[in-house]
Amino acid sequence: MPTITQKVICTTCPKGCTLEVTRDGETIISILNGCKRGHEYAKQELTDPRRMVASTVRIRGAVHPLMPVYTSAPFPKPRIPELLKLLRSVELSAPVKMDQPVLENVLGTGINVNASREMDEVNQ
Amino acid sequence: MMHKENYDVVVIGSGPGGLAAAIAAKKNGAEAVLIIDRDIEPGGILLQCIHNGFGMETFKQDLPGPAYAQRFIDEATQVGVDFLLDTMVLEVTRDHHIFATSKQHGFVEINAKTVVLAMGCRERSRAQIRLPGTRPAGVFTAGTAQRWVNVEGFMPGKRFVILGSGDIGMIMARRLTFEGAKVERVLEVMPYLSGLTRNYVQCLMDFDIGLQLKHTVKNIIGKNRVEAIEACAVDDKMQPIAGTEEIIPCDTLLLSVGLIPENELSRQAGVLIDPVTAGPFVDDGFQTNIPGVFSAGNVVHVYDLVDWVTEAGLTAGKSAAQLVRKGVGSDGPTIPVKAADNVRYVVPQTLHPSTLEENDIRLQMRVTRPIEKPVWVEVRSGDKLITRRGEPYARPGEMVTIALKPAQVEEIKAASELRVAIVER
Amino acid sequence: MNSYDVIIIGGGVVGCMTARALSRYNLSILLIEKESDIGMGASSANSAIVHAGHDPVPGTLKAEMNHLANPMWDTLSAELGIPFKRSGAYIVAIEEGCDCLETLQARAKANGVPSEIISADEMKRREPRVNPLTTGALFTPTAGMVDPFAACIAPLENAINNGAQVMTDTAFVDFIKEGSKIIGIKTSRGDFACRWVVNAAGLYSDEVMHKAGVRPEFKITPRKGEYYILDKSEIQMENILFPVPSEVSKGILVLGSTHGNALVGPNSNMVPEKENRAVTADGLAEIWSGSQRLVPSIAPRSIIAVFAGLRATGNAHAKNGDYSHDFVIEIPKEVQGLVNLGGIESPGLTSAPAIAQRVVELLKEAGEKLVEKKDFNPIRPARPRFNHLNHEEQAALVAKDARYGHMICRCEMITEGEIVAEIHAPLPAKTYDAIKRRTWLGTGRCLGAFDMPRVVAILSQELGVSPLEITKKGTGSEFLARLTKDVEA
Incomplete structure (x- = not known):
């Protein structure tokens, strides 16, 4: 397999260095620019990119129609669209506690989706 | 929730600055502390900032806005802060009388020994x-x-x-x-x-x-x-x-x-506004020119990280509680802090050297033009360097800070003013 | 087919004042407006001034109507609750030799308008913000500031209370005639019979009169004027300052207003389209430099809003003289049953009550036996305005109706109670902009960023429709596209 060189903007700190990563398939040959933490980031980003995902789900009987939720850990980037689609089908009922799991081991990733806040039940 | 007619500290706004101020006021000896907010629930704009990225400094955790707010809401409730929600403050007078109005609570008048302005900012x-x-x-x-x-x-x-x-x-x-x-x-x-x-x-x-x-x-x-x-x-x-x-x-x-500090109430109360920050001139305890009126968070200048807003709120709340307890604010003379080379502004604009006998004072600033090379953040009195700190770069979008330490108290006491510059290393 | 004595085409200030003037008499009246609310055409954007009348060419209808109308505004304001302040106005000379002021004064005198030349020092004393290079000014004490939206809404609401009917979202299509006699009109919402039609169609007055076969040579050429609104917490103007006028316009003004925010503008540019209210970068630069000439201390940061209006500039010749942009106010001979108004541009807002009175006189002259209604009520009951009250009065209002305690627009201090009252008023506010025109909500420094979701929610609740159906200014201007979670596949 030929070697390829890719640019990765590091998001580890606000500086935002642009790293140049040369690799042969999965094997990283060299990384230009950036610090040690940045090199770790680049490896992760090129092999298994992940993101914290925050969105909302419907909720019934609460002061608002939506409950904000977030993943318990960085979530595999390629599967984010699947996760979003799943979240659109969820509807909670108030009350909900802060960090209450909304979906557990979501899509078999071992990651949970939790409530970002509490929401009481309201009489309407 | 019921509210009283008299409070030691009234905080206007329940965003991160206001919540922190109320908690700190309570923890530092103020007995009756009230937060007034126009929304039906506390948390301010954090409640709609559902994305992650909050709390890396404060909690070493990557939290969404509502989760960051929830921790402070819970703590404020726990330490016994009163909340008056769904209530818009109409006026704060020079002598700390507050007029507010609410659909739930009607027209409200409250006397405060001290006031913390924490109304945040608005969008351009x-x-x-x-x-x-x-x-x-x-x-x-x-x-x-x-x-x-x-x-x-x-x-x-x-x-x-x-x-x-x-x-x-x-x-x-x-x-x-x-x-x-x-x-x-x-x-x-x-x-x-x-x-x-x-x-x-x-x-x-x-x-x-x-x-x-x-x-x-x-x-x-x-x-x-x-x-x-x-x-x-x-x-x-x-x-x-x-x-x-x-x-x-x-x-x-x-x-x-862009964002602009929301200071309509401050102006009405007679608070002097810095034309560069569009927020009040403050001292190191975030007290404005009006004794007993403090301000915290984006109402002072626009921050880029919530953690710094929380820190400012804690300082303001603590100062307000001290004033309530002792009847006086930070003691002694003040020294102006001026923006020099490539610094657009510095907060606080004045400081009490006496604060340094117990605590650090953190100066917060923004640069005028970006420098994509290592820089020194320097604090000088005349030609004399008081302290400096290295940064890998300086950009207008990222706030820069430098702490003054108790060790520097004597030099700072002797200064007629401090000048802060950000220069290439 | 519903039948009326009089149908008024157009809900601008002229149509609304005319409806009110006619509602005094035993007439059945219908006013139709093509937009979702009244006051959305030429009346929607102007300098909000009751002119003294020094400026129009003597002998024109503009001069005559202005002169007749100016003194009417005190009574109108008192009866209808239209915010109005007789502040006087200054025509400020900067650097010019001062004989231009004498020329202006001579014209003011010819128009029967009181005026006084004041020295540069006196000008600076009365308005310290004025350009220090001023060489003096002409003061016209009878000029004033008026709320231009209330000047439409208040008289029409009073007309409704006195029996007139109003249909919005209703466009004039054509006349129905019997020979040369008008017996009705076709509209986008059906046909209506009537004995008289008043053409108060403003920017479209040419098209309406052409349909009647009147004045085929008459043409409206829209003339755009752009404005800035300045933050009242940055600058508070108590005065009206004009520069020495040019041939085509009164120049770029700096002035206070009845709601507190100062205004800068307008410029004057002919545009081909009758709906072109786009603000242009060049135009903004032009009014900026104009403002700096009168008041050099205005800072860019004090700008909180920009807008543009269109003047309905016509090409009618004055009765005597060669002035060729005069008002048209007539009962034309070519048809029966039409009161024809056209080319009502500045000083149109000022002149509207006199024009309305002239319509009454023209009908009488045409043999219409107008009998005053015994129960005509000239008073439009005032609705509470939270920010006009002191704290004690505010507390009493909130105690009476808790919705007045719910602040929706922080900058202009407008409460839910006021919004709800406008939604259910005789002339209901059904859109965001309609509420804005009636309350000045959303015109402050945040330009509605805070109040918008809240107003949409209130409109939805009070009108009993989904928030998705709430509009800024009528169909096609919905705020919201769909529910967040209703994502199409």
């Missing part, structure tokens, strides 16, 4: 950037759209162009994409990103949303609803370059073109 509008064109529906600030999408459950459009690369704008680009809308482009009039690089990568690059630097909106098209915007490149003086015009069809234009 299309008029403030003199945006030409028609005035159809579909031109919204990013924050208004954020409230609709994240809290009220409505999408304010289907095809978006975003003007301004501030963090809220980029974060909204991702949110809208998550919820099935198309974000056509982000335009930024400056030659550099105004938000964080992390948000550029995770909110725009991840979704192939184009960012055009040195571009702006030349015209808004559409009578009833936005039908398109005309974008164009700008020159070094930010003037449109003829021949670069491009029509981008869209139904919504979101504006993320």
Whole structure:
């Protein structure tokens, strides 16, 4: 397999260095620019990119129609669209506690989706 | 919730600055502490900032806005802070009398020994950037759209162009994409990103949303609803370059073109406003020119990280409690702190050297022009260097801080003023 | 087919004042307006001034109507609750030799308008912000500031209370004639019979009169004027300052307003389209430099809004003289049953009550036996305005109706109670902009960013429709596209 060189903007700190990563398939040959933490980031980003995902789900009987939720850990980037689609089908009922799991081991990733806040039940 | 007529500390605003101030006031000996907020629940704008990225400094955790707020709401409740919600403060007088109005609680009058102003900031509008064109529906600030999408459950459009690369704008680009809308482009009039690089990568690059630097909106098209915007490149003086015009069809234009501290109440009360920060002149305890009136958070100057807002709130709340306890504020003379080389402003604008006998004082500042090389942040008294700190770079979008330490108290006491500069190393 | 004595085409200030003037008499009246609300055409954007009348060419209808109307505004304001302040106005000379002021004064005198030349020092004393290079000014004490939206809404609401009917979203299509006699009109919402039609169609007055076969040579050429609104917390103007006028316009003004925010503008540019209210970069630059000439201390940061209006400039010759942009106020001979008004541009807002009175006189002259209604009530009951009250009065109002305690627009201090009252008023506010025109909500420094979602929610609740149906200014201007979670596949 030929070697390829890719640019990765590091998001580890606000500086935002642009790293140049040369690799042969999965094997990283060299990384230009950036610090040690940045090199770790680049490896992760090129092999298994992940993101914290925050969105909302419907909720019934609460002061608002939506409950904000977030993943318990960085979530595999390629599967984010699947996760979003799943979240659109969820509807909670108030009350909900802060960090209450909304979906557990979501899509078999071992990651949970939790409530970002509490929401009481309201009489309407 | 019931409220009393008299309070030791009344905090106006329940965002991160206000919550921290109330908690700190309570923990530092103020007995009766009240937070007044116009919304039906505490938390301020954090409640609509459902994205992650909050609390890395304070909790060493990557939290969404509501989760960050929830921790402080819970703590405030636990330490016995009173809340008066769904209530708009109409006026704060010089002698700390507060008039407010509410659908639930009626017309309210409260006497406060001290007041902490923590009203936050508002978004710059299309008029403030003199945006030409028609005035159809579909031109919204990013924050208004954020409230609709994240809290009220409505999408304010289907095809978006975003003007301004501030963090809220980029974060909204991702949110809208998550919820099935198309974000056509982000335009930024400056030659550099105004938000964080992390948000550029995770909110725009991840979704192939184009960012055009040195571009702006030349015209808004559409009578009833936005039908398109005309974008164009700008020159070094930010003037449109003829021949670069491009029509981008869209139904919504979101504006993320900056924030302004909200100081209408402060002005009415007689608080002096720094024309550079658009917030009050404050001392190291965040006290304004009016004794017993403090201010904290984005009302003082616009921060880029919530953690610093929390820290400012804690300082202001503690100072207010001290004033209540002792009947006097920070003691002794004050020394002005001035912005020098490549520093646009410094907060606080004055400090009491006596504070340094017990605590650090952190100076917060923004640079005028970006320096993409290592810099020194220097504090001088005349020619004499008091302290300095290295930073790998300095950008207008990122606040810079430097702490004055108890060890420097004697030198600072001897100074007639301190000057802060950010220079190439 | 519903039948009326009089149908008024157009809900601008002229149509609304005319409806009110006619509602005094035993007439059945219908006013139709093509837009979702009244006051959305030429009346939607102007300098909000009751002119003294020094400026029009003597002998023109403009001069005559202005002169007749100016003194009417005190009574109108008192009866209808239209915010009005007789502040006087200054025509400020900067650097010019001062004989231009004498020329202006001579014209003012010819128009019967009181005026006084004041020295540069006196001008600076009365308005310290004025350009220090001023060489003096002409003061016209009878000029004043008026709320231009209330000037439409208040008289029409009073007309409704006195029996007139109003249909919005109703466009004039054509006349129904029997020979040369008008017996009705066709509209986008059906046909209506009537004995008289008043053409108060403003920017479209030419098209309406052409349909009647009147004045085929008459043409409206819209003339755009752009404005800035300045933050009242940055600058508070108590005065009206004009520059020495040019041939085509009164120049770029800096003035206070009845709601507190100062205004800068307008420029004057002919545009081909009758709906072109786009603000242009060039126009903004032009009014900026104009403002700096009168008041050099205005800072860019004090700008909180920009807008543009269109003047309905006509090409009618004055009765005597060669002035060719005069008002048309007539009962034309070519048809029966038409009161024809056209080319009502500045000083149209000022002149509207006199024009309305002239319509009454023309009908009488045409043999219409107008009998005053015994129960005509000239008073429009005032609705509470929270920010006009002191704290004690505010507390009493909130105690009476808790919705007045719910602040919706922080900058302009407009409460839910006021918004709800406008939604259910005799002339209901059904859109965001309609509420804005009636309350000045959303015109402050945040330009509605805070109040917009809240107003949409209130409109939705009070009108009993989904928030998705709430509009800024009528069909096609919906705020919201769909529910967040209703993503199409």
